[in-house]
Amino acid sequence: MAQRRKKPTGAYHHGDLRAALLTTAAAVIRERGLHGLSLRECARRLGVSHAAPYRHFGDKAALLGALIGEGFRGLLAAGHAAMEGVADPEARLHAYGVAYVQYAVDAPEHFRVMFGAELEEKVMEPADTAAADEAFELLRTSVAALLAAEGRGDEDPLPGTLAYWSLVHGLATLLVDGRIPAEHLAGEGAVERLTRGVLEHWER
Amino acid sequence: MAQRRKKPTGAYHHGDLRAALLTTAAAVIRERGLHGLSLRECARRLGVSHAAPYRHFGDKAALLGALIGEGFRGLLAAGHAAMEGVADPEARLHAYGVAYVQYAVDAPEHFRVMFGAELEEKVMEPADTAAADEAFELLRTSVAALLAAEGRGDEDPLPGTLAYWSLVHGLATLLVDGRIPAEHLAGEGAVERLTRGVLEHWER
């Protein structure tokens, strides 16, 4: 219960309502799903008036946009962390793939907003769209690196990028949506095993 | 404008409001997205009172459930049609895959509801969940047939089914969500070319 304002002043101001709104929104989405999110509910949980969020986000869509930015930054960080120290291009690509699926499973609330909220680019901050682009670029360059290592550096990496993205994104989506029975997610390292299994199936 | 009641009686009864609601809802989703759908808007478009839909669907979720059923039946029909007359197991599988992606692109409003609406199984009619199961079964048996043809009939078809589903579903999802630039969809047979390209990329 140690939230709300750093210094116990008048308590009129919250302290960091913007950040609190983002984490609260994520929590609500995790509990009630994306369509169960309401700004008023977030405000209520934070003990703040129903219109307070509008001091920080012009719009509900703006909140979601910020959440999307957070999500892509997290995905990017997870990808970089997983690929760190891995040299072999194919191993790097697979590491990113596993990180992609793992992130979706670990942060389903962000993943759902990233790909499930139908919002126009227009409402997103440049910094947030940039994060999304970077995540895609990382995949693209990883595929390009693999092609180069195979002596096919002159090929367009885009078809391969699309193919790889489709596979990994499909698995992540099916898992997050509960389309794949939860028993496939039981146990330590289940996501990694599952993802590598799917990848290897196509590389027989 | 030739809708509303078959016989021009008192016009108090609509004629087939249930069916009209389903097509109208689909239209609204296509225009405004899934979160832009409201029962009242549908009722308004059909010239009917705001509570009339409740005579046919106990719930907004029930409407969505029926739409999901429609969607899976459509997907199933598209799959069967595409595989008709095709004998080679691998060709059959690919035909289903292309049909899957094509259906998503052709009926994005259904596809979005099928996989984007976070609703519990509880609210769905048995007939509708059955359709979803059948669509999955068709994929499963197709994969099993391919395995059998390759002399690996004793293997569990589930991993392969998952791998194939992930790939195709990922591509469909990315297309429907506009994650893949629309230029990849331009021209006749673009979806088929794109899908086969992705499939072949993994079978080099």
Next chain:
DNA sequence: TTCGGATGGTGACAGTGTCAACATTGCCGG
């Protein structure tokens, strides 16, 4: 022909996104 169930209408309620008008606060220049 009559009556009951199926279908549709009205009005109400709570919850939501959003805005305008107002209140409180922290902070920065004089």
Next chain:
DNA sequence: CCGGCAATGTTGACACTGTCACCATCCGAA
């Protein structure tokens, strides 16, 4: 040190939504 301004929060309102209880109308079967 202090006075005012911008940032932040509050209150009250509006339109819209899902949903319900209650009433109206109609079709077909007994």
